[in-house]
Amino acid sequence: MAPERTSGDLRTAGIGRGLPVPVYVDGKEVQAFEGETVLAVLWASGDHTLHTTARTREPRGFFCGIGVCFDCLVTIDGIVNLRACLEPVRVGMKIKRQQDPGYTHAR
Amino acid sequence: MSAAVAAAESGAHVIVLDEYAKPGGQFFKRTGDGFSVAPESLTREHARGEELRGKLNHPNITMLTRALVWGRFDDRVMVAHEGCSKSVYGKALVIATGAYDRPVAFPGWTLPGVLTAGGAQTLAKSQWVKPGRRMLLAGAGPFLLPVALSLLRADVSIAALVEATRPNEWLPHLGSLWGQWPRFSEAWEYKANLRRAGVPTLYGHKIVRALGEEKVEGAVIAKVDNEWRAIPGSERTIEVDAIAMGYGFLANIELAASSGCELRFDERARTWFVMCTPTMATNKPGIFVAGEITGIGGSALALEEGRIAGLSAAEFAGMLTARAADEQRGQPIWQRAHLDRFASALNVLFGPRPGLWEFLTDDMTVCRCEEVKAKEIAACIANGATTTKSIKDWTRAGMGLCEGRICRGMVGEILARDRDVALGSIPFPSVRPPIKPVPFSTLLQDDSQSESIAS
Numbered sequence: 066m067a068p069e070r071t072s073g074d075l076r077t078a079g080i081g082r083g084l085p086v087p088v089y090v091d092g093k094e095v096q097a098f099e100g101e102t103v104l105a106v107l108w109a110s111g112d113h114t115l116h117t118t119a120r121t122r123e124p125r126g127f128f129c130g131i132g133v134c135f136d137c138l139v140t141i142d143g144i145v146n147l148r149a150c151l152e153p154v155r156v157g158m159k160i161k162r163q164q165d166p167g168y169t170h171a172r
Numbered sequence: 173m174s175a176a177v178a179a180a181e182s183g184a185h186v187i188v189l190d191e192y193a194k195p196g197g198q199f200f201k202r203t204g205d206g207f208s209v210a211p212e213s214l215t216r217e218h219a220r221g222e223e224l225r226g227k228l229n230h231p232n233i234t235m236l237t238r239a240l241v242w243g244r245f246d247d248r249v250m251v252a253h254e255g256c257s258k259s260v261y262g263k264a265l266v267i268a269t270g271a272y273d274r275p276v277a278f279p280g281w282t283l284p285g286v287l288t289a290g291g292a293q294t295l296a297k298s299q300w301v302k303p304g305r306r307m308l309l310a311g312a313g314p315f316l317l318p319v320a321l322s323l324l325r326a327d328v329s330i331a332a333l334v335e336a337t338r339p340n341e342w343l344p345h346l347g348s349l350w351g352q353w354p355r356f357s358e359a360w361e362y363k364a365n366l367r368r369a370g371v372p373t374l375y376g377h378k379i380v381r382a383l384g385e386e387k388v389e390g391a392v393i394a395k396v397d398n399e400w401r402a403i404p405g406s407e408r409t410i411e412v413d414a415i416a417m418g419y420g421f422l423a424n425i426e427l428a429a430s431s432g433c434e435l436r437f438d439e440r441a442r443t444w445f446v447m448c449t450p451t452m453a454t455n456k457p458g459i460f461v462a463g464e465i466t467g468i469g470g471s472a473l474a475l476e477e478g479r480i481a482g483l484s485a486a487e488f489a490g491m492l493t494a495r496a497a498d499e500q501r502g503q504p505i506w507q508r509a510h511l512d513r514f515a516s517a518l519n520v521l522f523g524p525r526p527g528l529w530e531f532l533t534d535d536m537t538v539c540r541c542e543e544v545k546a547k548e549i550a551a552c553i554a555n556g557a558t559t560t561k562s563i564k565d566w567t568r569a570g571m572g573l574c575e576g577r578i579c580r581g582m583v584g585e586i587l588a589r590d591r592d593v594a595l596g597s598i599p600f601p602s603v604r605p606p607i608k609p610v611p612f613s614t615l616l617q618d619d620s621q622s623e624s625i626a627s
Contacts, residue, residue: 101204114386114387118543127291128540129273130295131294134577
């Protein structure tokens with residue numbers, strides 16, 4: 066059976082979500098929901114590269130999902146190397162995918 | 173949670189420091205605030221988790237969440253909380269830092285979309301986001317079953333569940349699994365769910381490659397022999413957009429280790445745990461442990477150990493007489509022994525086998541944080557390195573943000589293989605605070621308020 070190639074949200078349908086929380090992802094306004102982590106918002110969008118590594122510019126998404134592996138690094142409100150899987154969304158949060166090591170590119 | 177409740181009910185003042193936003197660890201992880209989910213979609217664990225969390229409202233318990241314990245100095249525990257570093261004093265300390273999925277490298281494993289089974293489950297279960305539209309689940313052991321169910325509930329299509337062991341290998345262990353009927357019926361229920369959803373289970377297979385350029389686009393699986401080595405020529409490609417792998421767990425023993433607690437190497441699990449007595453005491457007076465850090469054993473066992481540890485901590489702090497503590501510990505100690513038998517049997521059956529490490533060669537990325545390849549580590553060993561630490565000093569493997577949690581086990585396997593020594597003979601590297609990265613800005617915001625527990 067061929068997998069669906071439709072674009073669109075990876076959020077599971079039919080689940081009641083919290084209040085809408087507008088955030089910014091790489092400068093664009095995006096609809097998130099109360100109680101979501103930054104990882105959930107980024108992953109749901111289908112763009113799964115959260116950062117690229119310092120040495121080989123390899124794309125990385127997330128690996129352990131529970132705050133242990135430090136693979137899901139993003140820049141939030143100017144602070145670099147935060148774990149997207151642990152950060153809850155807040156209204157107006159500015160999320161940026163980062164190029165490692167992060168601090169040379171955070172603005 | 174169970175340790176806190178046991179200690180609080182014995183009269184002790186308890187401070188609980190939980191790194192996550194809500195207590196409950198991985199097993200009792202709950203959906204984020206704001207979600208409303210139909211009751212049928214919630215598991216029975218959710219109800220038990222909520223019940224335990226309710227008990228944390230005990231007047232003797234102070235709960236700090238998003239509180240990272242980054243070290244311990246003498247009898248003070250250092251906590252990063254709300255941008256400040258605080259020191260917390262307690263007469264006794266219970267460490268229950270849990271476990272994480274064992275990382276196993278294979279070609280393509282750093283691609284976005286290759287996840288751990290636990291990570292896939294967490295995203296699906298607590299955030300209701302699909303890790304992938306069509307997924308492959310690969311690994312060994314019963315944990316894959318509840319993960320599969322969480323994914324199905326989140327409307328993920330599972331192309332296949334790939335289990336490294338074969339059913340005929342389970343038969344010799346049926347004796348040790350006797351008396352564990354609830355576990356069997358649970359497993360049966362999980363499997364029935366998979367059958368209903370039309371998910372094929374392939375025994376005696378494993379993942380050998382993740383395909384894709386910028387993200388996962390497919391998976392290659394292969395048949396394995398009894399040592400989990402891939403059998404050449406048996407490869408098959410499956411179209412998926414995410415791969416979740418579950419090959420058991422490693423314990424978060426760093427806090428205990430850096431506090432001076434003695435560790436023990438488990439031969440079959442091929443990893444280190446914290447040594448403890450039947451009353452959950454460590455070799456350090458006043459430090460007690462519970463849960464997966466004493467041995468991977470599941471939530472029921474962790475709850476019993478927590479109860480024992482909470483009682484022992486309260487006894488140590490003078491809130492319970494030895495007699496009262498012994499009386500109350502009796503039942504959970506017995507339960508623990510019973511549950512431990514099952515955990516040990518699972519360990520023997522589903523523990524890692526040599527073929528799991530067959531990809532740790534050449535250009536395979538071993539240290540994800542610092543992007544160190546297997547060949548760099550091998551060269552270091554060929555030049556005389558004999559410890560994990562010297563490999564870290566030379567190659568930077570283990571020097572990144574995760575502080576070696578992901579690569580340490582595999583670096584050990586490479587060392588054991590290339591030097592032809594037992595894995596257990598390679599000492600667990602010394603752990604120094606901070607046991608997880610803490611921003612300098614947090615350290616500089618020193619909050620000299622210190623709180624005591626146990627009056």
